[in-house]
Each structure stands twice: as C-alpha cells, then as structure tokens.
Amino acid sequence: MNAKTFTAMLGDKELSIETGKLAKLVSGSVTVRYGDTILLVTAQARDERSTLDFLPLTVEFEERHYAVGKIPGSFHRREGRPGEKAILSARITDRQIRPLFPKGYRQETQVIITVISADGENAPDVLGPIGASAALSISDIPWGGPTACVRVGQIDGQYVVNPTASQLQHSSMDLVVAGTRDAILMVEAGARTVDEEALVSAIEFAHAQMQPIIALIEQMRAELGQEKFVFATEADLTVDMVPELAEAAKAAGLRDVLLTAGKKERSGRVKALRDGLIALRVPDAGAEGAAAQITALKNAFYKVEKQELRRLILEEDLRADGRNTRTVRPIWIEARPLPRAHGSAIFTRGETQVLGVATLGTERDEILIDDLTNETGDKFLLHYNFPPYSTGEVKRMGGQSRREIGHGNLAKRAIRAVLPDFETFPYVIRLVGEVLESNGSSSMATVCAGTLALMDAGVPISAPVAGVAMGLVIEEGQYKILTDILGSEDALGDMDFKVCGTREGVTALQMDIKVEGITPQIMREALAQAKDARLHILGKMAEVLPAPRPELAPTAPxxxxxxxxxxxxxxxxxxxxxxxxxxxxxxxxxxxxxxxxxxxxxxxxxxxxxxxxxxxxxxRSAKVGEEFEGTVVKTAPFGAFVNLFAGQDGMLHISQISETRINTVEDALNVGDKLRVKIANIDDRGKIDLVRPELEGKIAPREPRAPREGGERRGPPRR
Known part of the structure; x- marks a missing residue:
C-alpha cells in the first residue's frame, strides 16, 4: 500500500488529504479529514465519448448514518435517496468544478462524495469540493483545477474560517466561497442582514484562506498526478459557417428581431429568420446529408445569435427586450388573490410570475430531519415549484428536481432572516412559490411573492425582503453588469448572481460563474447595482403592502x-x-x-x-385569602369538604361552620349546598383549611393542622 498524506492548516485545525489507501481502482480517490469529519471522494470518467451535446457530469453526496453512530430511521433501516441537505451539498461541489472542464469534453464523469465520519461540528459540505478538486487533479480526467472551498462566519465583528456548528449559531453570516488561485467561482450565502461591503470583504478573506489548500492540491498533482487522457472531439462543422451566416443574418435584420419585446414573439421571429436562412442553403431537406447540414447550420445560427446579443449589450447598452443594463422590468402585484389561503400574493416582473402562498400550522407540522446533523425539526418550510407550463413546454412531471430544491433553499435563506422567533409567533410556517411564468430569475420572484404572502397572512416579519438576479457579459477586459436578467441572458451570459435583502442589507446571495472567475471589483459593482434594483422592487411592494397586516387572516388558525x-x-x-x-x-x-x-x-x-x-x-393554584363560592361535596364527622374549582377541594372544620354549637355537620350543611368560603391556610402538603368570611371575628380561629413526625398530618381535633 502506497498511501500518502498531505496536510495544511485551515483556520485553527489541520486539514489532511490522503490518497493511495482506499478505493484504488478508481481514476482519482482521496479521503479528506478535518477534525473527526472524514469524507471519501472519488472521480471517474467513461472511456467513450457521450452522444449528448452537453457535459454529462454528475455529483453525488452520500450520507452514511454510521458516520455519527446512528441507525437510519427509515422502514428498511438503511439510507434511501439523498435528503435536501445532501442535494444542496452536492450542488456546491458541482457548481465549483463544472466550469473548469475543457470545452468539447463529453465523457460521462461522476464524482461521488461519501461521508464516512462526522463529528457534528465540522460540516462536510465544504470538504466535499476540496476532495473533488484533489481527486480530479490527481486523476487522468482532463480538468482545469485545482480549486478550493471554505466557509466564512462573522462572530463579534471578526471573520472566522470554517466555523464549527456551535460557532455558526452566533455568526451574522454563513458564507460559502469556492475559487481558483486567481479568481472566485462560486458564492453561496445566508446572512442576518449585512451590508454589501462586509460581504465582499468576507469573500476576499475566504479567497485568501483557500490559497494554502490550492497549493496543497497542486503539490499532490505534481507528485502523484496521472497524465490526462486525450478526449475525442467531434469536428465542429459550424466554425466555418458562422462568419457567412452572421453577415446574412445581419442583412436579414437580426438586430431588430432580437430586440422584439416579448419572449414568445421574439422566439417566433428568431426561429422564422433562422429557418429562412437555412432553407436558402439547404433547399431540399430530404436530400442525403441534408439533416447533418441543417443541424450544423442551427448550431452556427445559435452562435451568431449569441454573438449579436452580447455585442448589443457591450456596444449599445441594449438588451433583448429593449432595456438598458440597469433597468428592472415592469412590476405588478396583487395581494390576497386566494380567499381561503392564510396569506397569498401574485408577484409579476416582466414575463416572470410567481404565486406565493403562506400556510400557518402547529408544532406538529414541523418537518422532521433525519440526517447527520443534530437538528430535530424545522419550523419554516419553503417549497419552490417549477412546472413545465411556466416556460411553455411539455415535460414529464415527477418529484422535485435538484434545481427546484436549490432555488427553494436560496429563497428560504433569504426570508428566514426576517421571520419572528417561535416564542413570539408560535406557528410553523409553510411558503409555496408556484412559478406560473418564467423568463429569468423565478427564484428571486419567489422571494418577493413569499414575503408578500407572509405580510398578507399577518406574520410579523422584521422587514420586507426582495431579490434580483444580476448577469454579466465579459469579453477581452470589457464587461457589462445586467440587472434583472432574462432567461436568454442567463443562458448566453457569463454569470448568474442572485442577491436578496431588505433596505438595510443582504440576507442571501448565490453566484455561479461560467468563465474562469471574476474579481472582487466586479462583485462590488454587481452588489451596488443589485442594491439599486432591490430598493426599487421594495418600493413597488410597499405600494401594495407597506407592512404586515395587523391581524391574521380570518381563515388562519x-x-x-x-x-x-x-x-x-x-x-x-x-x-x-x-x-x-x-x-x-x-x-x-x-x-x-x-x-x-x-x-x-x-x-x-x-x-x-x-x-x-x-x-x-x-x-389553577389556590392562595391564602382567596374567596370562593364553593359547593359541599362530602361531609364527615369533623367537617365538610367544599369544592372550590375543578380538581381542588378544601376542608371546612365543624367548628367553623356555625356561630352556634352544632352536634353534626349535617345540622347545618348537606352535600350539594353552596356557600361562601375563604382559604385560611394551606399546609406543606397542599391541604386547604377554609373558614366562612361572614363568621370571621365571631368564631375563634382554629389552630392550623400540624404534621406528625415523618411528615404525617394529625387527624382532626376532638370537639
């Protein structure tokens, strides 16, 4: 066995990466240890090229309950499909490594992260990307890393790298950052309303902290790395077609077609222009070889369309729907469209529309969590639904996709920061974002619609939250930041940067980069531009619901x-x-x-x-001096037992019943009689002595009952 271990300090603990000991048949295999949290990470690619026209990369995050000494709580007592937290952890790794695979690479590639030990303090989600980077770097799989990933918290104004679970409870932010030696690739954050500059500073801090890890993986690659295999690429028939097709499309009015207002109308005009240009070049679609030529021409036209859209943005400050780079699409809002829901709102921005619905429940409705954490339940649920009709498509419908889970989690983190604590507002809250139309940033529309639904339900949130998606087009040092991106700008642009927050600061953000990374300066500009857009959107929301309704909806429990x-x-x-x-x-x-x-x-x-x-x-607890209208429930030779309230009786001694001497209790009282009584004494066992208030001063008070030795109470005194 030729195992070798590499170590570096990360924060106040040692990070170790070991290879050559486990899973040696796979192309790249490492174990990552931080504290007592250990992950096994493997990377493998198929030999043959996939027929798919995109990178077939899958990342799996497997949680094993034996890692924390637990037996799974499922019926079969074994792990089932990944839970929400595992899916989100897999997405963190995927978003970090995907941009660095070479262009044209189509081998099916799989990264599997298995948590084999978890100490409950050092989170495995940020260790998975480190393991994936190391496994890919030493494997024979072509990949442009290494990368690294760290978490940053802010405690008492100080940044802390990879805070423990205990420390994170006192942190004002939970920031996950991935990057290369020179640039940032991915950011994921939730915060208790922090300002934009603090976030950028935290990202810069994270980038500095990950450098020793990147150096460590570079050392591993230099010492143990395999030679990267040469992958086959299909001949790109479109390259030679692009210049001529671009001239023809320009002459045919591509610019004006791309500036058509409305997604449907624009798509229809673009398709008609494309098909017309192709028909001129392939008049007989049924001829031999025509199908391949048509496919190549469609691919070439897509590149022409992308080039022209990017040129319009960079050179003319114009976008596909006619806006400039800083303008937010038109907004309209309707509060309480659903009469029976506890809270509801429709938020529409351009051609993106979300119905937000809030439902209030009891503690019994909280979701139980069965993963490797110490959590037992969650009293805030947010579900994001993205049906195929929202984009005018027909697709098979099943369970929630990973994309839906990821988008829902971002909206959940954004809104959670402003929710009241459970002691103040003791409801379990479920928010549902139904995406009815989608043409870009539906997750951000879910944040807006969800906030409005909460306010409509009368939930006392601390401040309204809005979200906006920012984009980027960058070429040869020239760049433009786009506010409130369209779906096409997400597909053809270089960045998807979602920012959520209140008027005071940011509560959540998520950034994915399609190029090799961006600088802190671009992030500062994007955050400043996003703040302007967020304040504009919050103003529109305030016109409809300036504050939570003062009372719960009539239908709310x-x-x-x-x-x-x-x-x-x-x-x-x-x-x-x-x-x-x-x-x-x-x-x-x-x-x-x-x-x-x-x-x-x-x-x-x-x-x-x-x-x-x-x-x-x-x-109810009785108190000395209280008076009651009681009912006699039992008589005895020494007195009458009087019921004061449910479950509580007192004893009226025979000497306290009448001003004159009586021989038996029944001479003055019978079961069922009602009379006014007052508590005179309560002994150490809770036994109550009563008197009649109208006879006080006329009868000598009775001595309180004294306990016997050993705590036993004496019986009634003889008359």
Whole structure:
C-alpha cells in the first residue's frame, strides 16, 4: 500500500488529504479529514465519448448514518435517496468544478462524495469540493483545477474560517466561497442582514484562506498526478459557417428581431429568420446529408445569435427586450388573490410570475430531519415549484428536481432572516412559490411573492425582503453588469448572481460563474447595482403592502399560549392522556412542553378559548385569602369538604361552620349546598383549611393542622 498524506492548516485545525489507501481502482480517490469529519471522494470518467451535446457530469453526496453512530430511521433501516441537505451539498461541489472542464469534453464523469465520519461540528459540505478538486487533479480526467472551498462566519465583528456548528449559531453570516488561485467561482450565502461591503470583504478573506489548500492540491498533482487522457472531439462543422451566416443574418435584420419585446414573439421571429436562412442553403431537406447540414447550420445560427446579443449589450447598452443594463422590468402585484389561503400574493416582473402562498400550522407540522446533523425539526418550510407550463413546454412531471430544491433553499435563506422567533409567533410556517411564468430569475420572484404572502397572512416579519438576479457579459477586459436578467441572458451570459435583502442589507446571495472567475471589483459593482434594483422592487411592494397586516387572516388558525407550573403537567394530560383527548375533542390541538408552556391551536377562536379556560381551571393554584363560592361535596364527622374549582377541594372544620354549637355537620350543611368560603391556610402538603368570611371575628380561629413526625398530618381535633 502506497498511501500518502498531505496536510495544511485551515483556520485553527489541520486539514489532511490522503490518497493511495482506499478505493484504488478508481481514476482519482482521496479521503479528506478535518477534525473527526472524514469524507471519501472519488472521480471517474467513461472511456467513450457521450452522444449528448452537453457535459454529462454528475455529483453525488452520500450520507452514511454510521458516520455519527446512528441507525437510519427509515422502514428498511438503511439510507434511501439523498435528503435536501445532501442535494444542496452536492450542488456546491458541482457548481465549483463544472466550469473548469475543457470545452468539447463529453465523457460521462461522476464524482461521488461519501461521508464516512462526522463529528457534528465540522460540516462536510465544504470538504466535499476540496476532495473533488484533489481527486480530479490527481486523476487522468482532463480538468482545469485545482480549486478550493471554505466557509466564512462573522462572530463579534471578526471573520472566522470554517466555523464549527456551535460557532455558526452566533455568526451574522454563513458564507460559502469556492475559487481558483486567481479568481472566485462560486458564492453561496445566508446572512442576518449585512451590508454589501462586509460581504465582499468576507469573500476576499475566504479567497485568501483557500490559497494554502490550492497549493496543497497542486503539490499532490505534481507528485502523484496521472497524465490526462486525450478526449475525442467531434469536428465542429459550424466554425466555418458562422462568419457567412452572421453577415446574412445581419442583412436579414437580426438586430431588430432580437430586440422584439416579448419572449414568445421574439422566439417566433428568431426561429422564422433562422429557418429562412437555412432553407436558402439547404433547399431540399430530404436530400442525403441534408439533416447533418441543417443541424450544423442551427448550431452556427445559435452562435451568431449569441454573438449579436452580447455585442448589443457591450456596444449599445441594449438588451433583448429593449432595456438598458440597469433597468428592472415592469412590476405588478396583487395581494390576497386566494380567499381561503392564510396569506397569498401574485408577484409579476416582466414575463416572470410567481404565486406565493403562506400556510400557518402547529408544532406538529414541523418537518422532521433525519440526517447527520443534530437538528430535530424545522419550523419554516419553503417549497419552490417549477412546472413545465411556466416556460411553455411539455415535460414529464415527477418529484422535485435538484434545481427546484436549490432555488427553494436560496429563497428560504433569504426570508428566514426576517421571520419572528417561535416564542413570539408560535406557528410553523409553510411558503409555496408556484412559478406560473418564467423568463429569468423565478427564484428571486419567489422571494418577493413569499414575503408578500407572509405580510398578507399577518406574520410579523422584521422587514420586507426582495431579490434580483444580476448577469454579466465579459469579453477581452470589457464587461457589462445586467440587472434583472432574462432567461436568454442567463443562458448566453457569463454569470448568474442572485442577491436578496431588505433596505438595510443582504440576507442571501448565490453566484455561479461560467468563465474562469471574476474579481472582487466586479462583485462590488454587481452588489451596488443589485442594491439599486432591490430598493426599487421594495418600493413597488410597499405600494401594495407597506407592512404586515395587523391581524391574521380570518381563515388562519389561532394559537393561544399559556404557562403552567411544570409539576401540574400531569393534571393536564390526565391518566393515560384522557384529559388531553377530552380537550382536543372540544375542537383544538394541544401541545405541552416540558417547561410548562402549553399552546392551543384551533381555527375556531371560541373553541380555543374554551380549552384555555378548562386548562386554567385544572391547573389553577389556590392562595391564602382567596374567596370562593364553593359547593359541599362530602361531609364527615369533623367537617365538610367544599369544592372550590375543578380538581381542588378544601376542608371546612365543624367548628367553623356555625356561630352556634352544632352536634353534626349535617345540622347545618348537606352535600350539594353552596356557600361562601375563604382559604385560611394551606399546609406543606397542599391541604386547604377554609373558614366562612361572614363568621370571621365571631368564631375563634382554629389552630392550623400540624404534621406528625415523618411528615404525617394529625387527624382532626376532638370537639
């Protein structure tokens, strides 16, 4: 065994990468260790070229429950398909490594990250990209790395690299940055409303911290790296066609066609122009070899279209829909379009439209998490749905795609920063973003629609949140930053930079780069331009809903909260849960916490109030001096037992019943009689002595009952 280990310091801990010990049959294999978190990362490519016209790269993030000493909670007690957190972790790695595969590379390539040990403090999601970079670098797979990835937190104003899970709870930001030696490739962030300059500074800090890791992987490649295999590329028949086709398209009015307002109309005119140019060159589509020539001409026309769109942006400050680079598309908003939902809103920006719907529930509705973390549940859910009709297409519909999960998570991080804490607003919140039309930045429209739906539901958020997607076109040192990008600008541009925040600062951002990286200066400009757009959008939202509605929607359930002595929880539950079942039969859900907090959840406020009164009666504590209109429930030779309230009786001694002497209790009182009584004493066992307030001063007070030795109470004194 020729195992070799490479180490470097990352923050206050050692990062080690080992190879040559595990999974030696694969092209590239490493284990990455940080603390007691260990990942096995492998990279493998097929020998033959794929027939697909895109890079067939897959990244899998596998969580093994044995890594934390757990048996999976599933029915079969084995791991199933990846959970949301694993999918998001896989996307972090994918977005880092994908831009650096060579142009024309079409071999099916797979990177598998397996978490084999997790210490609960050092997160594996940022170690996976490091392992992938190392595995690809020493493999025979052509790839333009190395890269590295780190997480940055901000605690007490200081940046911390790879903060632990405990430290992250006190951090004002959770920033994940990936990059090469010279530039940034990917950024993912959630924050508690931080300003743009702080984010750029944190990104620069992250880039500096990842340099030792990049140097370490370069050392591994120099010592152990295999020779990269030569991959086959298909002859690009379109290269020679582009210049001539570009001239013909220009003469046919391509510029004016591309500036057509409206996605449908523009697509129709572009297709008609393309097909007309192709028909002139291939008059007989059924002839031998015509199909290949038509395909080549379509590919060439796509390149011509891309070139012209980029030229319009760089040279004329014009975009496909006629806007300049800084203009936000027209916005219209409708609040509460759904009469029965707890909160709803439609947000439309240009040809992107999202229906946001908010639903309020109880603690029983929180989602349970069964992964390698210590989390037990999440009280905020956000689901992003992207049906095929939103883009005018027909596709097979199944479960949520990785893209939907990623976009939903970004919107969730953006909005979570402004939600009230559960103690203040004890509801589980579910937001759904239904994408009805999509022509760019539907995830950002989901942030806006979701915020409006929360405000419509009466959720007391700390501030409205809006989001905008920024783009970039860069060529030979010249660049333009685009505000509120279209779908075509996302496909033909060089950056997708989504920024979410309030008027005060950023709450989430996500950046993906299609070129080899961008500089901090470009990021500063993009963030400043995004802030202008965000403030414009927030202004439009404020015209419809300037603040959360003062009351919950009429259809929203009500939650009443009360606090009892934890020692009385058993009285509320009752034997075998009988009391709780009776309470819920009154039309409400009841949750009880160990600290004595009780929450009553009902869509009928009258039912909730009735349950609250019942619990208050069951758990009420008597106090010396209180007076009650009681009912005699039992008589004895020494006195009468009087019920004060539900579950609580007191004893009225025979000497305190009447101003005159009586021989038996029944001479003055019988079961069922009602009388006014006052609490005179409560002993150490909770036993209550009563007197009649109208007889005070007329009868000598009775001596309080004294306990026997050993804590036993004496019996009643003889008359």
């Amino acid at each position: 009500r939650i009443l909260t009360l606090k009892i002595n934890p020692e009385l929880i058993g009285k509320v539950i009752g034997p075998g849960g009988k009391q709780v079942r009776e309470l819920e039969a009154m039309g409400a859900q009841v949750t009880i916490e160990e600290d004595g907090t009780i929450r009553i959840f009902s869509s009928d406020s009258a039912s909730a109030r009735a349950v609250q009164e019942r619990i208050e009666a069951v758990t």
